[in-house]
Amino acid sequence: MFAITCKGISKSYVNKKQTTKALRDINLEVNSSELFGLIGPDGAGKTSLMRILATLILADIGIATVDGSDVVRDFELIRKKIGYMPGRFSLYQDLSVAENLEFYASVFNTTVNENYELIRDIYVQIEPFKNRRAGALSGGMKQKLALSCALIHRPKVLFLDEPTTGVDAVSRIEFWEMLKRLQAKGMTIFVSTPYMDEASLCDRIALIQNGRLLAVESPANIRSEFAGQLWSVRSKNMSRLMKDLKEWAIASSAFSFGDSIHLSIKGQRISASDINNYLSVFGHQQIEAQQIEASVEDCFMQLMSNE
Amino acid sequence: MRQFWIFVRKELWHILRDRQTLFVLIGMPVAQILIFGFALSNEVKNSKIAIVDHARDNASGELINRLESSKYFEITDFLNSDHEIEKAFKKGSVRLAVVIAPHFEESLKHENKSSIQLIADGTDPNVGTTLVSYASAIIGDYQNELLQNTKLPYTIKPEIRMIYNEQLKASYNYVPGVMAMVLLLVCSLMTSVAIVREKELGMMEVLLVSPLNPFFVVISKTVPYLIISIINVVSILLLSYFVLEVPIKGSLMLLFAESILFIVTSLSLGLFISSNAKTQTAAMFGTLIGLFMPTLLFSGFMFPIDNMPVPMQVISNIIPSKWFFIIVKSVMIKGLGFASIWKETLILLAFTSFMIFVSVKKFNKRLEIA
Numbered sequence: 152m153f154a155i156t157c158k159g160i161s162k163s164y165v166n167k168k169q170t171t172k173a174l175r176d177i178n179l180e181v182n183s184s185e186l187f188g189l190i191g192p193d194g195a196g197k198t199s200l201m202r203i204l205a206t207l208i209l210a211d212i213g214i215a216t217v218d219g220s221d222v223v224r225d226f227e228l229i230r231k232k233i234g235y236m237p238g239r240f241s242l243y244q245d246l247s248v249a250e251n252l253e254f255y256a257s258v259f260n261t262t263v264n265e266n267y268e269l270i271r272d273i274y275v276q277i278e279p280f281k282n283r284r285a286g287a288l289s290g291g292m293k294q295k296l297a298l299s300c301a302l303i304h305r306p307k308v309l310f311l312d313e314p315t316t317g318v319d320a321v322s323r324i325e326f327w328e329m330l331k332r333l334q335a336k337g338m339t340i341f342v343s344t345p346y347m348d349e350a351s352l353c354d355r356i357a358l359i360q361n362g363r364l365l366a367v368e369s370p371a372n373i374r375s376e377f378a379g380q381l382w383s384v385r386s387k388n389m390s391r392l393m394k395d396l397k398e399w400a401i402a403s404s405a406f407s408f409g410d411s412i413h414l415s416i417k418g419q420r421i422s423a424s425d426i427n428n429y430l431s432v433f434g435h436q437q438i439e440a441q442q443i444e445a446s447v448e449d450c451f452m453q454l455m456s457n458e
Numbered sequence: 459m460r461q462f463w464i465f466v467r468k469e470l471w472h473i474l475r476d477r478q479t480l481f482v483l484i485g486m487p488v489a490q491i492l493i494f495g496f497a498l499s500n501e502v503k504n505s506k507i508a509i510v511d512h513a514r515d516n517a518s519g520e521l522i523n524r525l526e527s528s529k530y531f532e533i534t535d536f537l538n539s540d541h542e543i544e545k546a547f548k549k550g551s552v553r554l555a556v557v558i559a560p561h562f563e564e565s566l567k568h569e570n571k572s573s574i575q576l577i578a579d580g581t582d583p584n585v586g587t588t589l590v591s592y593a594s595a596i597i598g599d600y601q602n603e604l605l606q607n608t609k610l611p612y613t614i615k616p617e618i619r620m621i622y623n624e625q626l627k628a629s630y631n632y633v634p635g636v637m638a639m640v641l642l643l644v645c646s647l648m649t650s651v652a653i654v655r656e657k658e659l660g661m662m663e664v665l666l667v668s669p670l671n672p673f674f675v676v677i678s679k680t681v682p683y684l685i686i687s688i689i690n691v692v693s694i695l696l697l698s699y700f701v702l703e704v705p706i707k708g709s710l711m712l713l714f715a716e717s718i719l720f721i722v723t724s725l726s727l728g729l730f731i732s733s734n735a736k737t738q739t740a741a742m743f744g745t746l747i748g749l750f751m752p753t754l755l756f757s758g759f760m761f762p763i764d765n766m767p768v769p770m771q772v773i774s775n776i777i778p779s780k781w782f783f784i785i786v787k788s789v790m791i792k793g794l795g796f797a798s799i800w801k802e803t804l805i806l807l808a809f810t811s812f813m814i815f816v817s818v819k820k821f822n823k824r825l826e827i828a
Binding site: 202205206207208209226227230231233235236237238239241243245246250254255257258259260300301 | 460461464468471472475476659660661663664665666667668669670823824825
């Protein structure tokens with residue numbers, strides 16, 4: 152049985168006679184005990200899909216189920232078996248760490264002791280501050296506390312809406328390690344993120360853009376489906392380099408990626424010397440060109456330009 | 459039920475940890491009672507007056523003594539001529555001038571009549587009228603004494619009594635008014651803001667995705683404010699009884715029961731506002747403009763409803779604090795029993811049930827997207 156299914160989910164918001172299509176015909180299936188990533192830029196529709204699955208809002212059309220229960224008809228049942236952590240850390244700033252945790256435990260009719268084993272790995276890190284008010288915690292600590300609160304009732308399916316947004320790099324890595332450990336305990340985790348580099352940490356990902364799913368695949372499969380060649384190019388004058396590469400007839404796309412430019416070539420195979428020759432004509436110096444493996448972000452850009 | 463009390467405890471923590479707000483909630487009624495009781499009184503006491511005594515005889519001297527010895531007046535200027543009166547008024551030092559005609563005693567004794575002119579500063583008409591009536595009363599009393607032995611045929615003398623409030627103390631009016639205002643402010647404003655805060659900060663999002671009945675969450679928020687309001691009622695009553703010397707003539711239990719009813723009414727209004735407002739600011743403005751202003755204007759506490767144009771009088775009927783104001787005045791000041799306020803009580807009850815019904819209906823089991 153699938154932990155999550157979506158069939159033809161669409162959702163639009165009407166605001167002052169203006170209709171915004173947030174989700175268009177979303178179809179996906181998430182296996183049990185899968186770490187599934189919903190990946191896309193801000194405004195792509197991640198939160199809307201998350202909220203529909205968490206029974207917070209209703210889709211305009213389409214059917215969705217979570218752990219076999221319909222999100223519309225059986226919403227009360229679903230609310231008993233899922234954990235949900237919204238984008239904003241929903242902690243009571245004026246309550247202490249321990250009080251927050253106890254409060255959320257009692258909301259779900261359980262106690263901290265009952266499921267302590269589940270959150271132990273995470274909670275030991277914040278336990279030294281358990282009498283500190285949540286408002287006085289650092290971003291990474293808040294996030295760990297919020298995760299502990301979402302986990303305290305041992306949910307079957309865990310929904311995390313952009314849990315790593317605004318969290319430093321070290322805490323992000325730690326956070327993903329925690330998710331892996333939870334997954335190993337049999338929990339299904341549905342996580343959304345705008346960071347493409349986190350995609351490879353998921354079992355499978357769904358790339359979403361403008362409310363449409365571009366692909367639902369494992370990160371490796373997505374990368375292997377990259378069409379054509381990908382080059383990482385650098386030169387002394389980066390801004391001119393960008394312009395010149397974009398104007399190259401055989402280039403299908405060029406976009407800056409960190410401190411280099413990713414150039415994708417479709418339809419023919421070229422070598423580094425072809426790039427060197429082309430760029431020398433424009434007077435570029437210190438040209439470095441290297442063929443590379445496509446990352447998820449490169450695939451995302453390609454899928455987006457295909458739309 | 460265990461969960462309910464955990465929610466209430468959590469809400470109490472919120473309130474107790476926000477010391478400043480707590481201080482305002484408990485301190486505000488005390489401050490308001492004292493301010494309205496002492497500072498904002500429109501009673502007239504020790505008003506400065508000027509005397510122009512053209513007679514300078516025994517009778518005029520006696521009259522001046524009586525004016526002087528009353529607690530309403532303080533004679534600051536003895537003027538020699540009528541011209542000086544205007545100067546004194548222009549200086550702003552006196553509010554009333556008493557001019558006694560020449561040969562005051564003589565004409566009083568021989569012709570049975572004499573004249574006194576009262577000139578009041580009309581810039582504040584209420585104060586002016588009050589001063590004139592106080593002065594007339596003193597003069598009238600004196601006249602009666604003088605004429606005790608002379609038989610006058612067919613005199614009609616009105617006997618005026620201000621029942622329930624013999625001394626015309628303004629605090630008799632303010633105490634019920636402040637009570638209505640404070641309870642409305644604490645209950646409606648604080649609960650609506652507290653509930654909307656939960657929505658605005660995203661807590662509602664998590665609480666909705668839980669096995670709890672979300673209406674539960676909302677109801678549990680009202681309990682601490684119910685407690686604070688009861689504390690406020692007690693402090694207002696203690697202050698007004700011991701400091702402002704307003705008697706509690708009716709049944710204390712009835713007064714309490716009615717106050718609790720009004721607290722619940724205010725809480726239901728808070729619920730109603732919170733089910734409509736999306737931000738704390740909206741909830742705050744909603745309460746201040748939608749509840750607080752009408753309470754000031756239409757409860758009869760500041761401005762008498764009978765003097766309002768008919769449409770305004772009709773509007774005043776939907777203001778719950780108007781009914782509470784009537785109830786408190788009847789029980790506390792007039793000492794009436796339940797038999798005379800059952801109608802007002804019923805109106806409040808109906809209003810409260812309606813508000814709760816609408817709020818429950820409107821309450822969303824899902825998230826409202828702003």
